[in-house]
Amino acid sequence: GSIVNDGCSGIDSCAHFGLVDMIIAENTCDGKKKMYEILDDFIPTYVIDLPQRPDTDIALQYFLQELESLKTELESFTGNEITSTKLLDRIKESNEIRKLLHQLYCERKRDPSPISGVDVLKIMQKQFFLSPTEFKDILKMVLEEIEHIQPEQESNTKPRIMIAGCPLSGGNTKVPKIIEERGGVIVCEESCTGTRSFWDLVDEDENKDPMLSLSQRYINIPCSCMSPNKKRLESVVDLAQEFNVDGVIYYTLQFCHGYNIEAYNVQKELKKAGIPMLSIETDYSDSDIEQLGVRIDAFMEMIS
Amino acid sequence: GSIVNDGCSGIDSCAHFGLVDMIIAENTCDGKKKMYEILDDFIPTYVIDLPQRPDTDIALQYFLQELESLKTELESFTGNEITSTKLLDRIKESNEIRKLLHQLYCERKRDPSPISGVDVLKIMQKQFFLSPTEFKDILKMVLEEIEHIQPEQESNTKPRIMIAGCPLSGGNTKVPKIIEERGGVIVCEESCTGTRSFWDLVDEDENKDPMLSLSQRYINIPCSCMSPNKKRLESVVDLAQEFNVDGVIYYTLQFCHGYNIEAYNVQKELKKAGIPMLSIETDYSDSDIEQLGVRIDAFMEMIS
The missing domain is CATH 3.40.50.11890 (Rossmann fold)
Structure with missing residues (x-):
């Protein structure tokens, strides 16, 4: 409690x-x-x-x-x-994982996408529990499998959705499940359990203090805690275009003021770019599943 | 809206x-x-x-x-x-106001207090609207009047209350009114519309950069945005003792995570010092006045 x-x-x-x-x-x-x-x-x-x-x-x-x-x-x-040497080794290992995640997300740009958003989210959630080595092995296995998938032709009629907003941490797949069970396909997540965890690499320059490289990488994450946060606004629009989405579902956990209020500016930027957005605020309970389903249905019907 | x-x-x-x-x-x-x-x-x-x-x-x-x-x-x-000269002049002027406010609060230490908490709050709220000169004049007038007040003997049976928490900004007197209409007297406010706005002075040392003096003064305000926030915990207990209160009413505006969560540690510290605390969370609406009244009645009965 x-x-x-x-x-x-x-x-x-x-x-x-x-x-x-x-x-x-x-x-x-x-x-x-x-x-x-x-x-x-x-x-x-x-x-x-x-x-x-x-x-x-x-x-x-x-x-x-x-x-x-x-x-x-x-x-x-x-x-x-x-030591700096050990730190640089770990930086390189983490960058390797980041590059594999880039490959995974790159596959999702295919139309139709060869993997569901719920499956990707479950993989992403594992990175916070597994050791880097174990996670790397799983990623390689998944990539191997995905590259050979030839999806059924019919699936490219599904609306392509990006989720933007709060992290979807371990066990929480409620909203992605609602979206995909009702006929959408999530092709990208702009969140700390999505792109923000791997999109930028840490500088591997051996002539630079690795502590500085880490600081630069982490201070540049466009979390909603940053203010002003132009970088996030640009990143949401860029990702939506890069992944060729039909619409963005903006997800906030209840009472998360940062993401909640930032929805206003994100919607404004997406509107300029001609990309529709639905904003939802929820928690971990099951009580609003049907209500969210109806709203998400209406949104996906509108953008299809 | x-x-x-x-x-x-x-x-x-x-x-x-x-x-x-x-x-x-x-x-x-x-x-x-x-x-x-x-x-x-x-x-x-x-x-x-x-x-x-x-x-x-x-x-x-x-x-x-x-x-x-x-x-x-x-x-x-x-x-x-x-310029540094102009800045130092303004610092001295603001310090004068702070000293007058100290005098005002000092009068409230008397038992019974010669002024109601609602009246003090209304004065405090004025400092954000009036010019420093106008505010200084009003303060001097009020102090002049208060010093000659000989309150009726009966009023020293009222429970002495401190309000701690969120600011009570312009027009908002809901909770203080409930407390005083039901027989309590507020003798101190630990908030940004109370002690935090004047308790510490800005250093007037002429051999020091006044910008540094301002930085030191303002970064040391124990707002709940600071973390860890030992200074606020100490300050709440010190004020409660200095103003000889019977209990603390901890006031948060709804969804203010900082003050809301910090209530836990404040209550722990007050308990150690043997001072009872009631935590209430509310907003600007009238809908919970009766409900708050019942809770505040029960609290004041308990501490009387």
């Missing part, structure tokens, strides 16, 4: 917290940031402060210093030294 | 926006920060980024740089140069 009234479902307590030794968190939104203060009573929780206007030199310096403090904390907590 | 679903009442649109030429805002909470992006379409809106872990050197540097950028923006917008 949750100790907060009318709080975001994303910060409800999770049964798996008991399995971890340390939580590394960040000041992205009000709900999460304050929840971490309480979590710290139960599990050591280290919170990184994230500047929310990311485009100045001092913001980058500030964030770099925050990551340096985290590094010191991790070294003391684990007893392992974090 | 509001374009955001389930958003904080504090960010609902205000009819007075049409009267201003420029809005200066800050990244304190998700709702406000995203609202400013939309407001900027209508009125030039300048948003200052505020680091949310205020205790490091780099956070101060970052915030100082943000204020420097604001200064440049203001100079270009108004055509007036902001």
Whole structure:
């Protein structure tokens, strides 16, 4: 259960917290940031402060210093030294995974798409549970299989949908399922469990401090916590065009002010580009499945 | 009306926006920060980024740089140069007001208090509308009057209440009125329309950059946007003791995640100090007045 009234479902307590030794968190939104203060009573929780206007030199310096403090904390907590060499190795390994994810998403640009959005989401959710090596192996296996799929001709009549907004974390497939069970196909997710987790690579330049490369990569993620957030507005339109979608379903978890209010500007930009958008706000419960279904049906009928 | 679903009442649109030429805002909470992006379409809106872990050197540097950028923006917008001399003059003037407010709050420590909380709140709300000179004159007049008040003996049986939490901005006196109409007396407000606006002075040291003095003063405000926020926890307990309160009513506007979740830690600290707390979450509507009244009655009966 949750100790907060009318709080975001994303910060409800999770049964798996008991399995971890340390939580590394960040000041992205009000709900999460304050929840971490309480979590710290139960599990050591280290919170990184994230500047929310990311485009100045001092913001980058500030964030770099925050990551340096985290590094010191991790070294003391684990007893392992974090060297530049080791860090660069891990950066390269993560970039390899990012490139495989790019390949996976590239396959979805095919018309018809060879894989359902629900299946991709289930894969994406696994990256937060599996080790990098295991996840890489699974990705290679899936890619191998997908490349040989020749989908039935009929399926290219399905409306191509992009989901944009809040993360869809472990176990949460409610909205994607509603969309695909009612005849749509999700071909892209602009979210932290979608493109934002892999779209940009970390710089592998060996003559550069890898901590700086990490800071640059992470401070540039166009999360709705950033303000102003032109980069996200551009990215939503670019992705919608690149994946040739018929419409965007904008998904927010209830009471998530950042994504909720940003819907206004996203819709404005998509409208300019001639791409229809449906905004839905929901939580993890089953109670609104039918109601959402009716709205999503109407939207997909409109864009077909 | 509001374009955001389930958003904080504090960010609902205000009819007075049409009267201003420029809005200066800050990244304190998700709702406000995203609202400013939309407001900027209508009125030039300048948003200052505020680091949310205020205790490091780099956070101060970052915030100082943000204020420097604001200064440049203001100079270009108004055509007036902001010199250190002028700035120091204004700092001294604002400190004078802060000292008068300290005097006003000091009078409320008397038992019985010579002024009602609703009256003080109405005065506090005026500081955001009046010029510093006008506000200073009003404060002096009120203080003059209060110092000679000899309250009836019977009133010292009223429970002494502190309100802690969200700001109570212009026109909003709902909860204080409920408390005082039902027999309590509010002797202190730990909020941005209470102590936080004047408690600490800005350093007047003439050998120091006044921009640095301003940065130090403002980054140290223990708003619930800060995390971790030990300073606020200490401040709530200190104020409750200093004003000799019987109980704290913790007030949050609906969907304000920061104050809402922080209620948990505030209650924990107050409990340690043996001070009872009632947490209420409400909005600007009249619909819950009776319901809140019943809860507040029960609380005041308990602490009397």
